Amino acid sequence: MALDTCVWLLSPRRCVDNFIHAHETPSAVWGTRRVLNLPGITVSVQQMIDAMRRVAGDAAAGRVVYKPDARIQAIVQTWPVRFETPRARAMGFQSDTDIDTVIRDYLADEGITPA
Numbered sequence: 001m002a003l004d005t006c007v008w009l010l011s012p013r014r015c016v017d018n019f020i021h022a023h024e025t026p027s028a029v030w031g032t033r034r035v036l037n038l039p040g041i042t043v044s045v046q047q048m049i050d051a052m053r054r055v056a057g058d059a060a061a062g063r064v065v066y067k068p069d070a071r072i073q074a075i076v077q078t079w080p081v082r083f084e085t086p087r088a089r090a091m092g093f094q095s096d097t098d099i100d101t102v103i104r105d106y107l108a109d110e111g112i113t114p115a
Contacts, residue, residue, distance in 0.1 A: 001045055001068065001069070001072060001073050001076055002045070002068065002073060003044065003045045003046040003049070003066070004044050004045070004046060005044060005045050005073065005076055005077065006042050006043065006044045006081040007042070007043065007044075007045075007076070007079065007081060008040045008041070008042055008079070008080060008081050008082065008083060009040055009041060009042075009043065009096075009102070010038055010039070010040040010041075010095060010096065011096050011101075011102040011105055011106065012106070012109070013105045013106075013109060014094060014095065014096050014102075015038070017094065018038050018093050018094065021092060021093060021094075022093075025091060025092070029091060030091075033087075036085070036087055036088045036091070036093075037083045037085050037088060038085065038088055038093055038095070039083075039085040039088050039089055039093055039094060039095035040083065040085075040095050040096070041095055041096050041097075041098065041099065041102075042081050042082050043099045047099055048099055049061055049064050051098075051099040051100045051102075051103050052064070052103055054100060055100055055103040055104055055107070055114065056103065056107065056114040056115075057114050057115060059115050060114060060115070
């Protein structure tokens with residue numbers, strides 16, 4: 001994938017938090033529309049690598065191997081990279097704040113201490 005390729009993401013931690021929030025949200029708040037897109041963040045592959053370097057160090061980021069694959073790139077480029085989610089936000093659903101936090105939370109949740 002090209003390093004400037006962007007993706008829309010939501011961390012596992014925030015996804016679980018949002019599922020719990022959905023379960024606890026009263027039916028009256030949902031109304032007749034029971035489907036929505038959860039808020040997320042848009043980041044590029046390069047931003048993910050840079051964040052990994054900041055949070056987990058050069059050794060972790062150095063494990064990333066860049067091998068472009070046109071077939072995968074063609075698929076990923078069809079994915080939307082930005083969503084407007086005002087209804088979800090108004091209902092109290094949350095996105096991650098930034099990719100650095102996603103990585104820090106993942107490391108904490110998995111009990112991983114960066115070298």
